[in-house]
Amino acid sequence: MADKVHVTTLLNGESVEFLCAPSQTLLECLRDILGLTGAKNGCNDGNCGACSVLLDGRLANSCLVLGAEADGRTVITIEGLADWAGLHPIQQSFVEEDGLQCGCCTPGMIIAAKALLDREPNPSDGRIREWMAGNLCRCTGYETITRAVRRAAAHLNGEGAEG
Amino acid sequence: MAIKPFAHGNAVTVAEAVEALSASCRPLAGGTDLLAMMKADLTAPESLVNLKTIPELHEIGVVPDAETTKGLRIGAMVTLSQLAAHPAVQGRQELGRGSLTRSSMAVLHQAILRTASPQLRHMATLGGNLLQEPRCWYYRNELIPCWRKGGRLCYAYRGENKRHVILGGGPCYAVHPSDPAVALLAMDASLRIVGPAGERTMSLAEFYHPPDRETRTVTHLAIDELITEIRVPAPQAGTRGVYVKVAERAAWDFALAAVAIQAVMEGDTIRSCRVALGGVATIPWRASQVEEVLMGQASSPAPLSTAVIDRAVEAVVEDIRPLEHNGYKADLLQGVLREALDQLR
Numbered sequence: 001m002a003d004k005v006h007v008t009t010l011l012n013g014e015s016v017e018f019l020c021a022p023s024q025t026l027l028e029c030l031r032d033i034l035g036l037t038g039a040k041n042g043c044n045d046g047n048c049g050a051c052s053v054l055l056d057g058r059l060a061n062s063c064l065v066l067g068a069e070a071d072g073r074t075v076i077t078i079e080g081l082a083d084w085a086g087l088h089p090i091q092q093s094f095v096e097e098d099g100l101q102c103g104c105c106t107p108g109m110i111i112a113a114k115a116l117l118d119r120e121p122n123p124s125d126g127r128i129r130e131w132m133a134g135n136l137c138r139c140t141g142y143e144t145i146t147r148a149v150r151r152a153a154a155h156l157n158g159e160g161a162e163g
Numbered sequence: 164m165a166i167k168p169f170a171h172g173n174a175v176t177v178a179e180a181v182e183a184l185s186a187s188c189r190p191l192a193g194g195t196d197l198l199a200m201m202k203a204d205l206t207a208p209e210s211l212v213n214l215k216t217i218p219e220l221h222e223i224g225v226v227p228d229a230e231t232t233k234g235l236r237i238g239a240m241v242t243l244s245q246l247a248a249h250p251a252v253q254g255r256q257e258l259g260r261g262s263l264t265r266s267s268m269a270v271l272h273q274a275i276l277r278t279a280s281p282q283l284r285h286m287a288t289l290g291g292n293l294l295q296e297p298r299c300w301y302y303r304n305e306l307i308p309c310w311r312k313g314g315r316l317c318y319a320y321r322g323e324n325k326r327h328v329i330l331g332g333g334p335c336y337a338v339h340p341s342d343p344a345v346a347l348l349a350m351d352a353s354l355r356i357v358g359p360a361g362e363r364t365m366s367l368a369e370f371y372h373p374p375d376r377e378t379r380t381v382t383h384l385a386i387d388e389l390i391t392e393i394r395v396p397a398p399q400a401g402t403r404g405v406y407v408k409v410a411e412r413a414a415w416d417f418a419l420a421a422v423a424i425q426a427v428m429e430g431d432t433i434r435s436c437r438v439a440l441g442g443v444a445t446i447p448w449r450a451s452q453v454e455e456v457l458m459g460q461a462s463s464p465a466p467l468s469t470a471v472i473d474r475a476v477e478a479v480v481e482d483i484r485p486l487e488h489n490g491y492k493a494d495l496l497q498g499v500l501r502e503a504l505d506q507l508r
Contacts, residue, residue, distance in 0.1 A: 022168070023169055028165070045202060055285075058244070064195050069213065
């Protein structure tokens with residue numbers, strides 16, 4: 001059995017240290033070692049996006065990143081979005097637009113939306129759909145999800161919610 | 164499935180990584196394919212050497228190729244999203260006299276943007292993309308000992324083969340999954356390869372070969388060698404490229420058929436061109452007969468004549484040998500070729 005690896009990351013704004021086996025993915029480290037079960041284990045091979053996190057600000061599938069390779073990097077999970085004042089505007093928009101049903105894909109969807117809106121504050125509908133292609137939903141349908149991202153963009157740009 | 168235990172080390176130099184490589188110690192790039200293969204227990208290396216910690220493999224450089232032109236050298240660990248964002252690939256940085264047009268590198272840019280999902284493009288490296296394992300459902304099933312994995316039979320040949328090879332198949336019928344490789348073949352790219360004996364350069368056209376009966380691989384990369392750099396020659400003045408891909412889904416899917424064309428125009432005439440096909444063969448497939456039809460034909464500014472397009476499509480059909488369930492791919496490929504030729508103006 002290979003030795004465990006010591007990992008230091010900046011996780012949701014806090015410095016976090018943990019030990020993991022070299023074979024453990026970042027998703028396993030988040031869920032099983034650190035108790036952060038927001039990122040979901042959907043397909044576990046990069047297809048569905050339910051495990052999406054931000055790694056150094058870029059959207060990534062945490063099921064295909066080794067925990068050991070998160071050392072020295074910045075990780076943001078769904079748990080890092082809301083603060084004491086309440087939900088993050090993207091989360092609030094998903095609530096307002098009914099952008100979820102069973103909720104399994106939702107943490108990944110919201111993280112993917114954040115990755116997009118952090119860099120492109122005014123994406124077109126086409127761009128939103130293209131960007132969210134790596135996040136699969138089997139119940140909501142993509143229409144309300146697209147609407148939620150559009151509403152979140154408006155919120156974040158300081159515009160009143162539409163309609 | 165959890166991954167079987169293995170040891171993990173970070174390489175800092177190419178030499179260090181190459182020294183570590185063996186049948187039981189494999190290189191880890193973006194991990195989007197290898198880690199999925201390991202989860203499915205299709206491969207179980209005892210150790211992985213991380214290449215992402217080698218600084219030189221992350222560089223993208225515009226370097227003199229000849230006196231007046233510049234080529235692009237892409238470190239093997241550059242991610243697909245980094246490459247798509249590079250000014251030279253977007254046609255905003257000059258690579259040669261008259262090459263500063265959106266269309267001179269468009270074939271590569273379009274191929275990258277049609278690859279995988281945003282998540283995977285942030286993680287996947289260009290070097291790793293060229294070395295992906297096939298997505299054949301028999302190959303990816305750990306319980307099926309198919310020919311490609313060392314078994315006796317290709318189960319796709321008489322089985323479920325709707326996504327399989329229609330050109331040059333056998334003994335394996337799994338298609339090569341890469342989009343960028345098809346574009347790079349049309350661009351006449353080459354690879355810098357480093358191994359224990361030193362470095363060598365090989366064109367992408369030579370690098371891929373139909374499945375070898377001894378090694379059951381489709382590349383000339385030895386077990387202790389690494390691709391360190393992908394070299395794209397500077398596009399000549401008047402270069403136009405196009406990449407057209409069809410898949411079951413409009414995004415995040417592998418090609419059922421794809422066509423890459425890189426043509427050099429002289430006035431209205433196609434002076435030279437390279438055509439490569441994806442999603443239809445065990446390797447990115449060069450369509451020389453189509454190139455012969457197109458060479459010397461007038462295109463710009465008017466589209467190619469219907470007669471020329473028909474002849475080009477006929478040329479691609481000649482070699483097609485569909486399996487029981489993938490005859491539709493022959494029609495798709497013809498349609499994709501027509502679409503690509505129509506866009507080439």
